[in-house]
Amino acid sequence: MENSSINSQISDAQVCYCGQFSVIKTSWTENNPSRRFRGCTFYGRPDACDYFSWVDPPPHPRYKVVINGLLRKATNNGNGEMKMRRLVKMYKIALGVVLVGAIIYKFVM
Helix, strand or coil: CCHHHHHHHHHCCCCCCCCCCCEEECCCHHHHHHHCECCCCCCCCCCCCCCEECCCCCCCCCHHHHHHHHHHHHHHHHHHHHHHHHHHHHHHHHHHHHHHHHHHHHHHH
């Protein structure tokens, strides 16, 4: 990382209400997909404060539609891929059971 980039990040650092440096996170909500914001370091814990500020400007409405569509498509493909993996795994297990059964049958008979 360049020194100017590091210096920029240090000078842009903001302190949250807890007195800690805030962290930059990314929103993946339907209304703000991939929009960055600053939040409390302790977000999600009971001792977190409510510090919040947007880093990125609001996206164009079309951007929301495109990003959300891509996320849905990726999620659906991911689920389909997971189903296919499970199906292949079940097929391998079934094939193994049949082979073991055939071997046992051959030795018993």
